[in-house]
Amino acid sequence: MPALKTTDFIATVRWIGHVPVEGDTILSSPSNQLDLGFDGPIGERHAGRTRPSCSRVTSQHPRGTEIANVRQLSVVSSEELAAISVDMGLDSIDPVWLGATLVIEGIPDFTLVPPSSRLQGPEGVTLILDMENRPCHLPAREIEAAHPGKGKAFKPAAKNRRGVTAWVERPGTLTLGDSLRLHVPDQTVWPHLGRSRA
Numbered sequence: 001m002p003a004l005k006t007t008d009f010i011a012t013v014r015w016i017g018h019v020p021v022e023g024d025t026i027l028s029s030p031s032n033q034l035d036l037g038f039d040g041p042i043g044e045r046h047a048g049r050t051r052p053s054c055s056r057v058t059s060q061h062p063r064g065t066e067i068a069n070v071r072q073l074s075v076v077s078s079e080e081l082a083a084i085s086v087d088m089g090l091d092s093i094d095p096v097w098l099g100a101t102l103v104i105e106g107i108p109d110f111t112l113v114p115p116s117s118r119l120q121g122p123e124g125v126t127l128i129l130d131m132e133n134r135p136c137h138l139p140a141r142e143i144e145a146a147h148p149g150k151g152k153a154f155k156p157a158a159k160n161r162r163g164v165t166a167w168v169e170r171p172g173t174l175t176l177g178d179s180l181r182l183h184v185p186d187q188t189v190w191p192h193l194g195r196s197r198a
Contacts, residue, residue: 002186004118009182011110011119013174014078015095015103019045026099026138034101034174036125040072040167041101047072056134069167070130073101075119076163077110087157088143088150097142100163102174107182111160114187118169119180125172127180130165
């Protein structure tokens with residue numbers, strides 16, 4: 001019995017980015033194509049089967065512990081980027097500043113889709129959405145450099161809108177304009193979720 005439910009929500013790939021292996025900024029470079037292996041985007045800084053743990057998982061692992069890499073990609077939505085820019089008083093948010101891998105369009109409240117959902121594209125290339133990519137100071141630093149005085153507004157404006165991290169379930173290639181269908185876990189919401197977050 002399938003554990004994932006195919007939905008009618010279709011996203012369109014509007015932007016593709018690539019974070020170079022060299023360097024220490026999060027800035028990504030625009031690209032027309034994304035080649036994905038099981039280790040993630042080929043030739044990209046966030047690729048790899050494992051990674052050092054970061055602030056997202058310090059409750060589970062000391063910083064720098066080698067863990068499985070479920071942060072191979074950063075996926076954001078054009079709708080949420082537009083909402084962030086409005087709240088920040090900017091004309092637009094350049095996905096380069098966020099170190100984004102993909103900007104998609106067409107899924108409402110994209111950051112809040114259930115963890116373990118899939119985005120499946122042409123020829124079956126499939127991404128597993130891990131969890132919300134919480135706003136942090138790194139994009140704020142890049143925004144501040146481009147728009148002095150605006151960087152501090154990023155974290156509150158991007159709350160629940162920063163997109164998600166993802167990893168490759170099935171390799172393939174994505175190009176601009178490709179369609180990605182959303183598949184969500186066919187699972188009842190855990191009744192103790194509220195208590196666990198208290």
